[in-house]
Amino acid sequence: xxxxxxxxxxxxxxxxxxxxxxxxxxxxxxxxxxxxxxxxxxxxxxxxxxxxxxxxxxxxxxxxxxxxxxxxxxxxxxxxxxxxxxxxxxxxxxxxxxxxxxxxxxxxxxxxxxxxxxxxxxxxxxxxxxxxxxxxxxxxxxxxxxxxxxxxxxxxxxxxxxxxxxxxxxxxxxxxxxxxxxxxxxxxxxxxxxxxxxxxxxxxxxxxxxxxxxxxxxxxxxxxxxxxxxxxxxxxxxxxxxxxxxxxxxxxxxxxxxxxxxxxxxxxxxxxxxxxxxxxxxxxxxxxxxxxxxxxxxxxxxxxxxxxxxxxxxxxxxxxxxxxxxxxxxxxxxxxxxxxxxxxxxxxxxxxxxxxxxxxxxxxxxx
Amino acid sequence: xxxxxxxxxxxxxxxxxxxxxxxxxxxxxxxxxxxxxxxxxxxxxxxxxxxxxxxxxxxxxxxxxxxxxxxxxxxxxxxxxxxxxxxxxxxxxxxxxxxxxxxxxxxxxxxxxxxxxxxxxxxxx
Numbered sequence: 001x002x003x004x005x006x007x008x009x010x011x012x013x014x015x016x017x018x019x020x021x022x023x024x025x026x027x028x029x030x031x032x033x034x035x036x037x038x039x040x041x042x043x044x045x046x047x048x049x050x051x052x053x054x055x056x057x058x059x060x061x062x063x064x065x066x067x068x069x070x071x072x073x074x075x076x077x078x079x080x081x082x083x084x085x086x087x088x089x090x091x092x093x094x095x096x097x098x099x100x101x102x103x104x105x106x107x108x109x110x111x112x113x114x115x116x117x118x119x120x121x122x123x124x125x126x127x128x129x130x131x132x133x134x135x136x137x138x139x140x141x142x143x144x145x146x147x148x149x150x151x152x153x154x155x156x157x158x159x160x161x162x163x164x165x166x167x168x169x170x171x172x173x174x175x176x177x178x179x180x181x182x183x184x185x186x187x188x189x190x191x192x193x194x195x196x197x198x199x200x201x202x203x204x205x206x207x208x209x210x211x212x213x214x215x216x217x218x219x220x221x222x223x224x225x226x227x228x229x230x231x232x233x234x235x236x237x238x239x240x241x242x243x244x245x246x247x248x249x250x251x252x253x254x255x256x257x258x259x260x261x262x263x264x265x266x267x268x269x270x271x272x273x274x275x276x277x278x279x280x281x282x283x284x285x286x287x288x289x290x291x292x293x294x295x296x297x298x299x300x301x302x303x304x305x306x307x308x309x310x311x312x313x314x315x316x317x318x319x320x321x322x323x324x325x326x327x328x329x330x331x332x333x334x335x336x337x338x339x340x341x342x343x344x345x346x347x348x349x350x351x352x353x354x355x356x357x358x359x360x361x362x363x364x365x366x367x
Numbered sequence: 368x369x370x371x372x373x374x375x376x377x378x379x380x381x382x383x384x385x386x387x388x389x390x391x392x393x394x395x396x397x398x399x400x401x402x403x404x405x406x407x408x409x410x411x412x413x414x415x416x417x418x419x420x421x422x423x424x425x426x427x428x429x430x431x432x433x434x435x436x437x438x439x440x441x442x443x444x445x446x447x448x449x450x451x452x453x454x455x456x457x458x459x460x461x462x463x464x465x466x467x468x469x470x471x472x473x474x475x476x477x478x479x480x481x482x483x484x485x486x487x488x489x490x491x492x
Contacts, residue, residue, distance in 0.1 A: 016428045017403045215429060289453050291406045291426055313428055314405040321406070341408075341424065341431070 004214065005097035007034040012213040019216035020316040023179050026208035027133035029200055030217060036100035036123040037187060038093040038107060044116025045091050051255050052110060053083060054239055054248040060085040065159040065174055067247050069239045070106065071257030075264060076235035077242065079103050080227060082176060084161055092122075092172065092187075096229050110256075127193030131200060132183030132220075134358075135207040140184050142203045143196070145171065156184075158360045168192055178217065180224030180357035219316050223355035225275065225324060231295055231311045232273060232324055238264055241326065243273035243352075271307060271328045275352035278312075278321040278338060278345050289314075290321040290345065293338045297323070300344065301331040309338060315354055322354050323347075368487060369394065370461055374437070374477060375486035381461065382437045384477055389438050389469045393425065396490045398460040402427045404453040409434070409445040409467050416442060416469065418476050423466070425456070437480055440472040 001008045010031070013019060022028045040049060050058035055068035064085050070078045079099035084092040095103040104121050111117045131140050140146065141153050145166060152162050153173070161174035169189040177183035188196055201209060212220075218228070225243075227233050232242045238261055239248050250262050264270075276299075280290035293312040300306055312323030323338065333349040369375070373383040379397035383390045393401070406426040416422050416436040423434040436442075445467045449455045456464040471477065481489065 011429075012402070015402060219428065288451055289406050291408070292428075292431075316428075 002214070005034055005100070007097065009034065010211070010213040012215045013211045016213075016215045016219060017316050019210065019212045020219050022208065022210050023133045023181055023212060023216065023220055024317055025134065026210075027131060027135035027139050027204060028179075028210055028212035028216075029197065029204075030130040030132065030212050031127075031193075031197065032130055032185075032217075033127040033190075033193065034097035035128050036093075036095040036097060036103065036121075037126045037128070038095070038104060039120040039122050040091040040093060040107070040111075040117060041089050041120070042116040042118045043089055044114055045089060046085075048111065048114045048117050049083065049091060049093075050253065052107065053255060054257065054261070055083075056249045056253065057083045057085070062087055063160050063162055065161050065176055067159075069233070069244065069247060070103065071239065071255075071261070072235060073256055073260065075238040075240075075257045075260035077229070077233045077237070077239055078106060078235065079229055080233055080239075080244070080247075082174075084172065084174065086161065086163055086172065099229060125190055127188050127190050127196075128185060129188070129193065129196060129200070130177055130179075130183060130185045132177045132179040132181045132212075134182060135204070135209070136181065136183040139200060139204040139207050139209060140173075140186075143199060145196075146173070149173075166192065177359070178226055179220040180226070180353070180355060180359065181220075182359055218311075219313055222311055222313055222322075222324075223315055223317055223353070224357040225352035225354060228311060232326075237271070237326065240264055241269055241271055241273065269329055271326050273310070273352075274325055274327050274333075275350045275354060276309070276312075276323045276325050276336070276338065276347040277350045278323065278340070279348050280321075280345070287320075291340045292321055293323040293325075293340055293345070293347070298339045299325050299327055299347075300337045300339065301328070302335045306331045306336065317355055320354075322350070324352065368492060369396075369483050369490075371483040374480035374482065375489075376435065376437045376480060377489065378435050379490075380435065380437055382477070382480060384471065387471050388443065389440070389471050389477070390465050391437060391467055391469065392465040393434075393456060393460050394486070394490075395460050398457050398464070401425065401432065401457075402429055404456040407434075407450055407453050407456070407466070409450065410436070410442045412442050412445060414442045416440065418479075434466065436467075436469060438469055438471055438473075438476045440469040442467055443470050444468040
């Protein structure tokens with residue numbers, strides 16, 4: 001257990017590689033209660049929230065979930081998050097635990113002058129459990145609380161959600177996740193969390209369910225190259241540089257940071273996120289195990305500093321030493337090296353996601 | 368109970384002396400605590416190392432740790448097989464997962480190492 005953003009978090013249960021494989025091949029449970037949930041209600045929320053998000057949230061249908069960033073006026077990323085439209089006047093912002101206080105203060109300050117916007121920070125009373133993996137649908141539909149919602153669960157598309165009224169307060173069930181596998185995230189009142197966790201473990205024995213720690217959560221998100229705040233995302237650079245331009249909608253909208261992002265896009269990005277593989281070929285050109293290029297490892301283009309690694313690990317699924325790095329535009333990919341423990345290692349630029357996410361399609365389809 | 372045919376260090380390495388050669392590896396306890404080994408840096412054959420000198424690294428998904436030479440002398444062999452298959456260190460740390468061999472320069476250095484009983488006590492065995 002390690003302290004993380006005010007929570008005691010499990011780093012690993014059975015071991016990183018075993019837990020990683022469990023989610024890729026079967027199903028894993030994540031206690032991610034540390035995530036922040038801020039509810040926003042009222043007739044003014046839709047337009048107000050759209051003015052804070054890089055991605056478009058105005059005009060969403062009920063039950064839709066959107067991935068977005070919130071930026072400072074200069075385009076630096078305050079946090080990345082999910083926005084849930086549960087109803088026309090019923091929205092939820094799900095932010096990172098490490099940025100919860102910052103985002104709570106940011107949205108509160110901007111709601112103060114906005115008409116028809118009421119905020120309710122539900123983080124302390126809301127638990128969150130993720131069920132992820134090829135068997136996630138099979139496991140989730142066994143929950144007693146969802147017995148009457150089999151059709152709703154079956155119909156749940158990627159990045160959609162539904163609300164389940166419960167005696168102790170509503171549950172929110174969404175087809176979302178941070179692993180690249182099919183899965184669900186369940187938001188429940190604190191008092192429901194432990195019984196839910198134990199029920200999932202008990203119901204999933206034949207499916208091979210097991211709890212997954214923070215370390216495997218990181219390797220699982222790394223392979224499909226999902227950004228992690230504090231690694232790929234920072235107040236010091238923009239979402240465009242971080243490779244999430246697909247979550248930045250500049251056209252016909254106004255939002256905090258839009259002008260800076262438009263300027264940067266027009267001028268050309270000064271640097272961009274690239275995928276790297278640390279190469280350690282032997283004399284015969286055969287790859288041998290290579291060291292891991294970890295966060296902060298300097299990247300060089302020839303002899304010139306050219307950037308730094310934002311995340312790196314040995315991909316458990318692919319068995320290769322891979323990294324994401326923020327690298328100056330215009331570098332010759334053939335001349336890149338990364339410095340690990342005072343030694344420069346040649347790297348290959350490789351496309352990311354390193355592993356294609358398997359999140360879409362029918363959750364019941366055969367693998 | 369740890370293997371009684373060899374000596375140990377506080378850094379969780381084992382040393383097996385055979386004639387003038389000392390084979391070095393990490394203990395089962397270390398292999399378990401470290402987690403999945405993904406990369407090793409070992410000293411080159413012919414290097415002369417001092418007792419306690421950092422001579423390499425052992426890298427896991429979680430962390431990077433130094434490897435030390437428990438005795439001084441010339442490195443006379445390294446286990447090429449574990450460089451290609453670092454997971455061997457987790458699977459068989461005491462035999463196939465050996466790391467390197469040193470030609471012992473000063474036998475008295477072996478006496479400074481922990482006995483199996485001492486090491487067992489150290490890890491609370």
